[in-house]
Amino acid sequence: MRASPLSFCRANSPAARYNLGMAWKCDYCHTPIAPGAHPFTLRLELFPAVEPSLQISEQEMEASGNGQDLRELLRIMEEMSDEEVARQEKIVYFSHKFTLCPACRHTMAGALERLLPDAGQS
Ligand SMILES: [Zn+2]
Secondary structure (H helix, E strand, O other): OOOOHHHHHHHOOHHHHHHOOOOEEOOOOOOEEOOOOOOEEEEEEEOOOOOHHHHOOHHHHHHHOOOHHHHHHHHHHHHOOHHHHHHHHHHHOEEEEEEEOHHHHHHHHHHHHHHOOOOOOO
């Protein structure tokens, strides 16, 4: 039987990899995670609370008419180098996923707690 795309995704999910006893490596300290030790996932996402494109009012849409803004945007993007585009995209949406060993999970959890606005005031 051929594997469906869904079962392929499942087989590559962290849980499936873990159950299959596949090797894990900590993204932070680069140490192989011992079989039986539980790997952790740290997911970071940073993006605007309101999508800039959604801030355009209906009136502005009507005033700009026939896709002029879009053409202007395309022109600007064409003039940008690939690095510039990548940099701009990072400003709009940054995300990263780390697999962590239990020790690094502990370190990162402590570091993240210190980032909280009220850290150190209790
Ligand atoms: Zn680690």
